[in-house]
Amino acid sequence: MTGEPVTIAAILVLAVGTYAFRLAGPLLHGRVELSARVRQLLSTGAAVLLVALAATAALTEAQGFAHWARPAGVLAGGVLAWRRAPFVVVVIAAAATTALLRCAGVP
Template sequence: MTATVALILALAVGTYAFRLVGPVLHGRVELPDRLQELMAAGAVVLLVALLATGALTEGGAFAGCARPGGVLVAGVLAWRRAPFAVVVLGAAVTTAVLRMTGVG
């Protein structure tokens, strides 16, 4: 067996074990309320950080104003509970129009 195959198998077993821990320990481990609140806040912070880097940067530099404009429109449409297709199309059209007008 080559090292690559062994590494793939080890990662597969590790991934399966990691996913199995949740259902196995559910109900057996009780986390304090404060830790649960911090974990929920951490998830929100992580998602916002991913959104910010995806919306504002491209190749390590500022992506221009068109992409954040599209993300802003998508956020407003999602907040107003528009259908997913409308949110995606609204963001794409906004970004395209801003780029076409030279906003960047």
């Protein structure tokens, strides 16, 4: 097949790039000094990306709205996480909320 060498090459390039990116952290740890402002911006940026990923996963399905049961489950889990409930409780409550709403006929 004609696409196999390109696919294998792409996988190898991505694997090497990922390894190099992960290796750069320990190698540059003592050599690069970031200001407190840059560290704060990086931390805030990571949080914003995580929230955007969670919102996208919670609200969309197959390029459309995921209906109401899934966002309600994520909201229930989010509230429990905010209240510092144990992780297992957060996951079970989110899944149970979504399942119960779907059993009740809420899409």
